[in-house]
Amino acid sequence: MTGVQLAALVHKKTKTNTTTFTLADMLVYANIFKDEIASKIQQRRSEIWNIPSLDDLADDQREYAFPSDVLNNIVSLELKFSAAGDYVIATPLARRHYADVLQESKIVNDFDNLDPRYFIRRQAIYILSGTIVEVTDGFKLVYNAFPADLADLEGLADLSVDPTTTTHGFPREFHELWARRVGIEYKNNNDMALSRKDLEYDRDLEATLDEFSIPNLDEEIVGALPPASHRGDDGYDY
Secondary structure (H helix, E strand, O other), X not given: OEHHHHHHHHHHHHOOOOOOOOHHHHHHHHHHHHXXXXXXXXXXXXXXXXXXXXXXXXXXXOEEEOOHXXXXXXXXXXXXXXXXXOOEEEEEXXXXXXXXXXXHHHHHHHOOOOOOEEEEEOOEEEEEOOOOOOEEEEEEEEEEOOOOOOOOOXXXXXXXXXXXXXXXXXXXXXXXXXXXXXXXXXXXXXXXXXXXHHHOHHHHHHHHHHHHOOOOOOOOOOEEOOOHHHOOOOOOOO
C-alpha cells in the first residue's frame, strides 16, 4: 500500500474526504499509530527493528558522537582493534562505576582490547579499552529504529519498502490494520459509531502478530553512519 492508498482506505472506512478529514490531520494519526503497532510487533520479534551500522575506529579516539535516537536504543556494540583481528563485544559500564580520571595512560592500564567497556556521555559513546588505532569498519553498532515517520500521505512508493539504508518501512501485513486504527481514532474523536470490523481490531491485530512472530532470517539492513571526524554533538473487508 502506498501513502495515497492508505489515505484513500482511511477515507473509505470513515466515510470522509479530504475536507472532512484532512490529510494533515490524518498524517498525525498515521505516525502515532505506526509507532503503536511497531511497538507491539517488537514485543513479538525483538530484533525486527534492528539496524547494524559500521564505522571506522580512529587513532587514539575514544569518543564517537551519535544522534540521541541511536544512543537511546543501542542493542549491542562490537569493536575490532586491528584489521586482521576479530570483533569483540563491548559491554556498557556506568561512568560512576569507574572512579579514575579519563586519562589515556590510566585507561590502557585498567582496560584491554579483549574485554572493552563503554559508557555514554555528551551524546557520544566513550570507549574504555587498550590503545585504539585506526581500523576500517572497526566499530559495529546495532540499534533499534522504528519505521520512519511519513512525511505526507501523497507518496506513490510502497510503505513496506525501506526508505533508506538506515530506516525501516512498515510491514505490509499490518497496512489494513494501520488504516483501521487511524479510522477508529477518528471515529472516537468525532462520536461516530464503530463498525463490526472496527470492533474486531484487537483480535485481528493479535492474529496478525501471531502469524508475523516467526522471523525471516534471510534479510538484514546494514546502514552507514557519518564518519567519526564529521559527526556532531484495495481488496479489503470494510
